[in-house]
Amino acid sequence: MVEPTPPPQEKRSFLSTMKAIAWSFIGLRRKRDFDQDVAGGMNPVYVIIAALIGTVIFIGAIVLAVRFAIS
Template sequence: MSDLKDASRRKASFGAAMKAVFWSFFGVRKKKDYESDAAGLNPVHVIIAGLLSALIFIAVLITIVKLVVAS
């Protein structure tokens, strides 16, 4: 339980979590950067950033499909 509390107190910002999630969606990441993220990112921020990014991705896909079908 102590590990979970320690992980949630990490100092990296939500913007850093969004950046890490973006790179994971893109599929390109340096090992050094990955290790830095794993050590410094707040897991709650990563989960929220992942969900938000997935919603944005789905919305973009739906918009593209609607534009293609409408033309």
């Protein structure tokens, strides 16, 4: 007997991936959205690019906060 194949997962756009990464970064994520991410809806290249952009923004915010604190 042939098992039915699940429908193909729809890949997220880059902006949708950035939004998912941003919400995950601050810890506010719905379980339903997390389950979609785990199911494979995100492109790994987009995730890496989003992580690099998020890292740059985070480090920039820390540097600005330190400069503000010592001035």
